[in-house]
Amino acid sequence: MAARIIDGKAFAAEVRAKVAAHVAQLKEKHGITPGLAVVLVGEDPASRVYVRSKGRQTVEVGMNSYEHKLPAGTTEEELLGLIGRLNDDPAVHGILVQLPLPDHLNEALVINAINPAKDVDGFHISNVGLLATGQKAMVPCTPLGCLMMLRDVHGDLSGLEAVVIGRSNIVGKPMAQLLLRDSCTVTIAHSRTRDLPGVVRRADIVVAAVGRPEMVPGDWIRPGATVIDVGINRIDAPEKGEGKTRLVGDVHFDSAARVAGAITPVPGGVGPMTIACLLANTLTACCRAHGLPEPEGLTA
Ligand code: NDP
Numbered sequence: 001m002a003a004r005i006i007d008g009k010a011f012a013a014e015v016r017a018k019v020a021a022h023v024a025q026l027k028e029k030h031g032i033t034p035g036l037a038v039v040l041v042g043e044d045p046a047s048r049v050y051v052r053s054k055g056r057q058t059v060e061v062g063m064n065s066y067e068h069k070l071p072a073g074t075t076e077e078e079l080l081g082l083i084g085r086l087n088d089d090p091a092v093h094g095i096l097v098q099l100p101l102p103d104h105l106n107e108a109l110v111i112n113a114i115n116p117a118k119d120v121d122g123f124h125i126s127n128v129g130l131l132a133t134g135q136k137a138m139v140p141c142t143p144l145g146c147l148m149m150l151r152d153v154h155g156d157l158s159g160l161e162a163v164v165i166g167r168s169n170i171v172g173k174p175m176a177q178l179l180l181r182d183s184c185t186v187t188i189a190h191s192r193t194r195d196l197p198g199v200v201r202r203a204d205i206v207v208a209a210v211g212r213p214e215m216v217p218g219d220w221i222r223p224g225a226t227v228i229d230v231g232i233n234r235i236d237a238p239e240k241g242e243g244k245t246r247l248v249g250d251v252h253f254d255s256a257a258r259v260a261g262a263i264t265p266v267p268g269g270v271g272p273m274t275i276a277c278l279l280a281n282t283l284t285a286c287c288r289a290h291g292l293p294e295p296e297g298l299t300a
Contacts, residue, residue, distance in 0.1 A: 005263060173188070
């Protein structure tokens, strides 16, 4: 039987609509408008596209967007100065520093200078610790989006076998923490894992966050399992014409979709959820800052 295709675009639109409705209420009842500050250092073309898209979507849900575009030669002192000012600004509820930063800037130092309560990317060491100890944290956006989709497919995740392939700080590890928090039995696989196919075949839930095109074939997938493909890989597509490329995930979609119960496509799966969850996190940070109830269904 063919798998249910999880439509990340539609799901993300629903999340944004929920955020927008909550923002409208905040404005009407409390006169509060959530604000997200995005800091971009340098000219990286992909980062510029992301930042533009984040700014547009922030405004579309009724929030204030503050964009700070700094030259590539910005010093650490200047960047930390800006972060300090954003930390102190009551109109700013979320701060995101677009990564990667130019080589002369210390990424960990910069991220850890953000007030953890405004760290909407969830990368600050305090948020990492809060998540790991099961406390109220700001949760990284991509794993939060994956969790929302998994809860939608399964309802209660308790007792399910989950395998996360990849152990990065931005996807694999926080994803595993979230699944553990929802009482899954969690295995984290990585490049040294022995018998990866055997490990993956145990899973009711597979989250692939590796960065290797179509690495996971359908015959690794347990029939009926839910497959969340985080990978975004650009590969040559000679069938589309000379020099053309296309995006694929870490999972071989066609073969996996024949076996899985549900699966996210690439593109149109996890990708659109990431910015939607950034907006959800900004709203959550704003509600927490003002001691107001958090939006339902938009947090971990
Ligand atoms: P990293 O490169 O930081 O981590 C990749 C992980 O995959 C590592 O833990 C590595 O293991 C593991 N790995 C590499 N090769 C193998 C292998 N052969 N078998 C098993 N595990 C392996 O990547 P990220 O976590 O940052 O990103 C992963 C993917 O997700 C990328 O394609 C990225 O573009 C995408 N992504 C998508 C987002 C979205 O919004 N949809 C957001 C963020 C990322 P080890 O630690 O042993 O080296």
